[in-house]
Amino acid sequence: MRANTWAGRNKVEVRDVPDPAILNSRDAIVRITSTAVCGSDLHLVDGYVPTMRDGDVLGHEFMGEVVEVGPGVDPGRLRAGDRVVVPFPIACGACAACAAELYSCCENSNPNAGMAEKMFGHPLAGIFGYSHLTGGFAGGQAQYARVPFADVGPMKIESDLTDEQVLFLSDILPTGYMGAEMCDIQPGDVVAVWGAGPVGQLAMDCARLLGAARVIGIDKEPYRLRMAEEAGHTVVDFEDTDVRSRLLELTGGRGPDKCIDAVGLEADHGSAHISAYDRVKQAVRSETDRPHALRQAIMSCRSGGVVSVIGVYGGMIDKFPAGAWMNRGLTLRTGQCHVQRYMGPLLERIERGELDPARVITHTLPLEEAAHGFEIFKNKQDGCEKVVLKP
Structure with missing residues (x-):
């Protein structure tokens, strides 16, 4: 598949990378329909976040269609064919932090928690596309993404709202x-x-x-x-x-x-x-x-x-x-946002017309033009406020 990858400081590159696969019984594979460039991505590109490696897939704001689920995912919660928005923090749903709805502080979702603890004095939750400090998970600026704990994170979109109206429930x-x-x-x-x-x-x-x-x-x-x-x-x-x-x-x-x-x-x-x-x-x-x-x-x-x-x-x-x-x-x-806590109530506000998150979108580009999207967003060119990428 094609994906936007970190290629060194101040450089991103769309490359061929291996397709994601189910690795855990609670995983899902999502075919990405829309993803976005976030200001936090610039911290990676600018070199302020350590532990990035050449070829890491970027992106933590994405949504799409579920194409496969692991055997541990309750089909009553998620199944192939569902349209979903995926929150950027990866949360297990069972630890003390998740029980308190502090999903961005999940105690079980980051396999590199010890690395984060050395830097911050406490483990961090896993985050999509955001360095090996937060688990080394491949991000969503790609054609497909593996989503761990898929029975906790992704939220189904069952209305006819456009991607642009709901995509930012993933983060911003x-x-x-x-x-x-x-x-x-x-x-x-x-x-x-x-x-x-x-x-x-x-x-x-x-x-x-x-x-x-x-x-x-x-x-x-x-x-x-x-x-x-x-x-x-x-x-x-x-x-x-x-x-x-x-x-x-x-x-x-x-x-x-x-x-x-x-x-x-x-x-x-x-x-x-x-x-x-x-x-x-x-x-x-x-x-x-x-x-x-x-x-x-x-x-x-x-x-x-x-x-x-x-x-x-x-x-x-x-x-x-x-x-x-x-x-x-x-x-x-x-705090990092506890996205899962807010997705449902905010979706209702969007449906009632109380919020219009799509108003910040200024550029929509194909995934292959991700490097251009990063350039105009970082350098504030062409009135660029928010870039949405279409795989």
């Missing part, structure tokens, strides 16, 4: 929703979202859906800011103004009630000298991540507010504003 819509949910939004709240990429856009939509009186999106790319404005959100260009000062102006001097970091470890900063500081720190290996957005969110949030972190961080950061966090009584909440 639940991630944006969880980011807003962790804010505990109350009537009248002002919510600021750092990052107007696909996750940030959907976090803004979900914050409004959960009752925010005003949502402010922060970015520097004109097309992203325009997209947020067209969705009814206020925008701030962080290259054109001091973010904290502008947020204070917009909130009567208090700061936003709730703040969402939808950027993560590759953040930019409007000030050249501050941006250079973190890039130098990375170069000399005294930090691995650039936490500009996280720092700004903590410094900008009103006293007693909530900072929700859904942007991916992978290692160590410098100059974390612990004093502001502690002395102003801020609540910090974070």
Whole structure:
């Protein structure tokens, strides 16, 4: 089969790779009909996530048709011919974390859990197409994918909704929703979202859906800011103004009630000298991540507010504003999304017309053009907000 593979830092390549096969009784094989390029994929391509190997199949946002199931999969739950969306975290459904609906913390799905524990102090769940640190599972930017624990993860789509309407139930819509949910939004709240990429856009939509009186999106790319404005959100260009000062102006001097970091470890900063500081720190290996957005969110949030972190961080950061966090009584909440928890309720919201995740799609390309999709997405060319690939 054909699949998009990691071919070294800053390089992906569509190659012929072996077809997946049933390896465990609870596996399924899915023929991919739609898959997508995620901002988290760029961390792999940019070299920030270790343990990638030449030829690893990328992609953790995908859906398609079940073509084969293992003998341990209950046919009442899943069978050949079902149309499914596959969540990016692989979860066993039986461990203590899964019982608590903390699916991205599954204790049984990552065969390389010891490797992750050495880095993070605790095992990580398996993730499709996201390095050997998270299990070395082949991803979904391919014609077919093996899906472990298929009786727990994939969600059947039994309506006539298009792939584009439901594909992002695999990751970015639940991630944006969880980011807003962790804010505990109350009537009248002002919510600021750092990052107007696909996750940030959907976090803004979900914050409004959960009752925010005003949502402010922060970015520097004109097309992203325009997209947020067209969705009814206020925008701030962080290259054109001091973010904290502008947020204070917009909130009567208090700061936003709730703040969402939808950027993560590759953040930019409007000030050249501050941006250079973190890039130098990375170069000399005294930090691995650039936490500009996280720092700004903590410094900008009103006293007693909530900072929700859904942007991916992978290692160590410098100059974390612990004093502001502690002395102003801020609540910090974070985590990889527990996608399985949210898929059903969010599907219902899509069916009722309350959410339109397809609005972030700007480019649809054949799988063979995956390298081009990565290039325009990474370099923010041609107004590229979200790329969907068709195998």
